[in-house]
Amino acid sequence: MTDRIHADVDALVADAASWFLGRLAAAQAAGRVPHVVLTGGSIAAPFHREVARAAAGSGVDLTRVEWWWGDERFVPADSPERNCRSGLDDLLHVVGAPAERVHVAAASDAVETVEESARRYQQQLRASGVREFEVALFGLGPDGHVASLFPHHPAAAIRDALVVPVHDSPKPPPQRVSLTYEAFAATRAVAFLAAGEGKAEAVAAAHGEGTWEECPARGVRGQDETVWFLDAAAASALQ
């Protein structure tokens, strides 16, 4: 694991965006159409805006990338709470990503149940033929959760599915869909983006020994690399 610690959020997202575009440039140069996992949470908007800004001149063709989300909140499509909101508004619509490459989990006004949303998202993943994710980006919960895999939550323990429905999420809203550890396992590069003192303990826990049940972020690692983009406050409890 590598830690890249910055003075503030602006410097953090600038470095993360440049690293992200570098990974995509290398994948495209090698002839791959990269599959990417985007995140929700508070870091999403500044990160997506920075990627949209830095993309011009990066040599990366963002219209030739397959876009997924690590988790989605089961709320109506036009809710500002949707995790895909920032990715769509701040990045994918800005760079003109074609709709057929943008994979969003069904909202609560499109399907009846969160089970159905999870089932369809898993079907989309399988149908896409994706064998690995090039990059998966994650925020970090103050309790160490990643995507919608929460500490000691039964949904986090499911291994025989790529996508699971989540009920009783400790972070609102209560119903969500999440990719599983199984889905994240085949990922070349994982990046965690975390800022602020509220994340310091979780960052330290995720770097430390112990189980994924108590700190789910421990369970997600990239095959090539796992990079932590942190501001000084989020890094403050690291030894």
Ligand SMILES: O=C(O)[C@H](O)[C@@H](O)[C@H](O)[C@H](O)COP(=O)(O)O
């Ligand atoms: O639904 C969500 O909010 C996320 O997918 C979740 O995993 C998020 O990335 C972390 O909770 C960090 O979010 P904050 O930065 O807003 O604390």
